[in-house]
Amino acid sequence: MHDRLFIPGPVEVRPELLKAVASPQVGHRTQAYMDVHSATIPLLKKILYTEQEVLLFTCSATGVMEGSLRNLCQKKALLTVNGAFSKRWYQIAGFNGIPADKLEVPMGKAVMPEDLDKALATGQYDVFCAVFNETSTGVRAPLEKYSEVLKKYPDVMFCVDAVSAMAGDKIETDKLGLDVCLAGTQKCWGLPTGMCVTMISNKAMAKAATAKAPGYYVNFVDAKKYNDKHQTPHTPAIPILFGLHAQCNHIVNVEGLDNRWKRHLDMQKLTHQWVKEAGFELFPEKGYESVTLSCIKKPDGFDFKTLNGQLSKKHHCVISNGYGDIKEQTFRIAHMADTTVDEMKQLFKWIDAILAETHVSA
């Protein structure tokens, strides 16, 4: 029996989605492919609240984080840094010879909109990149406030890594004025790894068309050209598209968008309540807690390895250790994708029992 995943990605994938993933292959230039592709994009647009482009790239989110900078940055990029994944986006600029500055705050904190405003007022930047839901710290950035600031700087591209939030935490991309919003399929989408769903604004598309060395594999202009004919420029991850099509249908037509956002908020509420009752503390600063995953401080002497080992052995499920620089100080529980409130309740009962038995309580 496999371990059911309560880790912040990859997540548990429903058996019917795994079945869709394992459909026989079709040629990616055939009508059979185009039918699935063209049926999926409008559903993705609904889920992302956009009337602009939604494109599919066959790579992890990191590939499109890199692509966003290469397609859109012609002057200098400004990036929030408050955890492992936002730090990665900043590093990507360096690996591509793209000038970049960071707006850095300690892990667990969110970058404040005032600091963003101050930095953008210098006029040095043409791209701003923010990680919405820092998977390493469980910090949720104040996207709406960033959005207000960005309205003052219409020439600055607003790129958002929504990796562990998209399809779980409601993101109205057009209303927020996002130019890029990206996420891998293995988090809130509830699918296996292998594809990056990307919303791209018309403004970003126009700017990408003027790029000097945008790169070839993640090329926005090329991707749109093919998307218009219900294809991708390069061989797509066909199994993941099959799964994505089934999942989008489920999200829009079975569960319903509002129910999906509510379920995630309910799971967050339940988790916060358990954290408090069990005597733990959340790692993120108050008011900036992720809706889809909780990063929890390890009390002194807390034996995470034993807890997770027991969860696996007794109940065939696992939660996650901390990540990066705060690996030893934190652990993480995901409440995303197709997980239910009842499953979370069951998980917390199991954890409580193990903590009581092993005397490693908080």
Added chain:
Amino acid sequence: MHDRLFIPGPVEVRPELLKAVASPQVGHRTQAYMDVHSATIPLLKKILYTEQEVLLFTCSATGVMEGSLRNLCQKKALLTVNGAFSKRWYQIAGFNGIPADKLEVPMGKAVMPEDLDKALATGQYDVFCAVFNETSTGVRAPLEKYSEVLKKYPDVMFCVDAVSAMAGDKIETDKLGLDVCLAGTQKCWGLPTGMCVTMISNKAMAKAATAKAPGYYVNFVDAKKYNDKHQTPHTPAIPILFGLHAQCNHIVNVEGLDNRWKRHLDMQKLTHQWVKEAGFELFPEKGYESVTLSCIKKPDGFDFKTLNGQLSKKHHCVISNGYGDIKEQTFRIAHMADTTVDEMKQLFKWIDAILAETHVSA
């Protein structure tokens, strides 16, 4: 019932491999993942006859074609151009601001080693890229002769796109002195799309370490660092890895390498014989025919659409139209992956019957 694919990728995937692809997800930083990853790499090394690196990238082959240039080219690249995919590699250089020249010959022809020698003798180039098996024309490049030439230029990196050949046509990468040899999983590997298997020499790895803007997503040095601990730097296509592991086991331990190469040669021989008997002609020049796919000239008035429509309707299988500039002049039949000689015989009987019935014979 789905159409069985005799197209040059994606190919038909055996049901047991689709089942492996649909295994429940595991975290990509867990022992469960590392066990599969570490069991797969040594099998890949056997299949590619290498004792150097084999790395897995989650993207189509195009992503690693781009990555090879970005990681390895510091002066200027020289690329063979004799079809749609070799042309693409040349274009990729342009999209990345990398200086490049092409060694171009008409489609259907192979670039001659003498011309390669002459070009490299100028001392302008530090990277040479060749497409081994041009999927658009069915031309097989004389890799062994290129290899002889390259021995005179040890500072030139020898990069080979083996997309529609790797795991079907024997390629002894170390013996040939290849620095990069890459292929997507959806051709001769007999798996779905989504991953690029890449052999990288120690020499290429050392050079990549000195690159100024190698890029981040397809970064050879980073990929090796993680591969050494049985992981990938970025979230990998876990479903494809599961399939690849099962398939490598099959290739090495069930079918056997020599049997696999022989089966592909047998399918090629049978196809050439049928082409002749049916009154068709191959598109590639004599002596340079692909082992894994045949590109066939369309006789005047040949109605490919009807033929393929009938194959689909009557027998639930499809072959492929031509590609790119020679789309109207040619059609293609793949004989790769796990296809058997008997399946090819059956296909040819069906085609013969349709051609006789519809009076669109060669």
